[in-house]
Amino acid sequence: MLRLWGSKPNELALGQEFKLRNAGAAGIVGRKLGEGGQGAVYMCDVGGRQLALKWYxxxxxxxxxxxxxxxxxxxSEEPPDKRFLFPIDLATINGRDEFGYVMPVVSEDRRPFSDIRSPPPNRLVLSLETWATVCYEIAESFQNLHTRGLCYQDINFGGFFIDPIRGGVLICDPDNITAEGLLGGVLGAPGFMAPEIVRGEAIPSSRTDLHSMAVVFFYALFQWHPLHGRREAALETRTLDTLAAFYRSEPPFMFDPGDGSNRPPGGDPFFDWLTARWTAMPASLRDLFLRTFTKGLRNPDERVVELEWRAAMARLRDAVTRCPACAFEVPLEPAPAGTPQPQCPACQATVPRPVRMTLGRYLVPMLPTRQLYAHHVDGTAAITLRDSVASVDVHPSDETIVGLRNLTPSAWQGRTGDGKPIVIVPGRTIRILDGLGIDFGRREGLVAGADQVAKTAA
Incomplete structure (x- = not known):
């Protein structure tokens, strides 16, 4: 995790020249960007190209x-995923035993994930939909890493930079990535290490990565650590030693249904919000956290794998709406016709559902800019957030009219709410109204109209 820097004896001087091993070129050290436990990061210039230099x-x-x-x-290897900022070349300086490497520069519009714990106004505050996208991207990235037989070994929120608008992720600090079964340079970060590492029973692996990744996901969605309930709040001091002892005591998950001793502390507005957020989450997503932080704390084979997280986060990002009374974010779930409108778990107000399409396990509000992807319309397709097959567009002269545009090369068969058959040819848009049904070939989508808002007496 990077922090602001002060002058240190070992830091590189502005204008210092260094050499790259493979490129045979020289680079020039620029301003210092930050520093962590392993080394410092500087801007640098290599033949007119702006890169970042990490120097150990x-x-x-x-x-x-x-x-x-x-x-x-x-x-020497290609990154397993474009989101990993792998080293480009080895950097050395004549007369010095230490070394470093150059890597791509993180653009200034990216935010460190660690800003989630910063005090206002610097805190990283994102919509639930964007956080779900962040979690999806992390899960997909680490699935690609683990498929290559590699493990990261040090997953914590200090290793991620976030696009706060679109939820894109860049993963830095690859220093400890190594082959499964080999130990890198660290055991992990306090609070993120799997219990078996804390107990000294195992070294980092793809299975321990799954635990650390789930802690990151809990932070993303709930802004808090999954084990920091009443027991952690009761600690008199919070040093590395006392926290290590706390984790070795095997505290239960905050929402463990079989052990309520570590629930969120009561009487605090933040923990009231956290509890409401947990209540609002789809049952299928809560089940993944429950599995990871109950059975998975004791048995690494019970931990949720990346594909399951990807599916859950993809469903979550689709279905978020807001309470009209307090703006609390409420994820919607597919439900039979006639199901009562949901209640806001924060203020108990009724939450009217917008116009929405149900596609199997997915529910997608038909709001402008929403996209449908292959996994929405084909139950056999891989889950992906790229290459949309349909988009929700606003009518160019009447913003109250929205339609679904066919972005595929094939025509869709459909029917209107009164049963009239229709064909939606490639490139054309069909108006979205209650009862619209579309056969996408492998799955049918059905539109339900917006809930009527109950009138109150004057």
Missing amino acids: HPHVVEIDRTLRSRIERLI
Whole structure:
């Protein structure tokens, strides 16, 4: 995790020249961007190209004897996913034993995930839909990493940069990525390490990555650690030693149905919000957290894998609406016709559902800019948030009229609410009204109109 810097004896001087091993070129050190436990990061110029230089502290190079070979291997390999900021080339300076590497620069519009814990006004505040997208992207990235037989070993929110508008993710600090079964330079970050690592029973692996990833997801959706309930609040001091002892005591999940001793502390508006957020989440998503932080705390084989998280986060990002009374975000779930309108778990007001389409397990509000992807219309398709097959568009002269545009090369068969057959040819748009049904070939979507808002007496 990076922090603001002050002058240190080992820091590189502005204008310092360094060499790149593979490119055979020289680079020039620019301003310092930040510093962490392993090293410092600087802007640099390599032949007119702006890159970032990570330069390791001398004691880290001395202690971590496999660090250089790990970095050299990463340089020689293609990243398993474009979201990983892998090293581009090895950097050295004549007369110095330490070394570093150059990597792409993170653009200034990206925000560190760790800002989720910053005090206002610097706190990272995103919509639930955007946080679900962030979690989806992280799960997909680590699925690609683990499929390559690699593990990250140090997942924590300090390793991610977030696009606060679209939810895109960049993953930095690849220093400890190594092959399954081999130990990198660290065991993990406090609070994110799997219980078996804390107990000294295992080294980092793809299974321990799954635990750390789930902690990140809980932070994203609930702004808090899943084990920091009443027991953690009762700690008199919070040092690394007392927190390590706390984790070794195997505290239960805040919402463990079989052990209520570590529930969120009462009488605090934030924890009231957290509890309401948990209540609002779809049961299928709550079940994933319950599995990970109950059975999964004791048995690594019970942990939720990336594909399950991807499916749950894809459904979550589709279905969020807001309470009209307090603006609390309420995820919707597919429900039979006639199901009562949901209640806001924060203020208990009725939450009218917008015009929406149900497609199997997915419910998508038909709001402008919404997209349908292959997994929405085909139950056999891989879950992906790329290459949309349909978009919800606003009529160019009447913003109250919305339609669904066919972005595929094939025509869709459909029917209106009164049963009239229709054909939606490629590139054309059909108006979205109550009762509209569309046969996409492998799955049918059915539109339900917006709920009527109950009138109150004057």
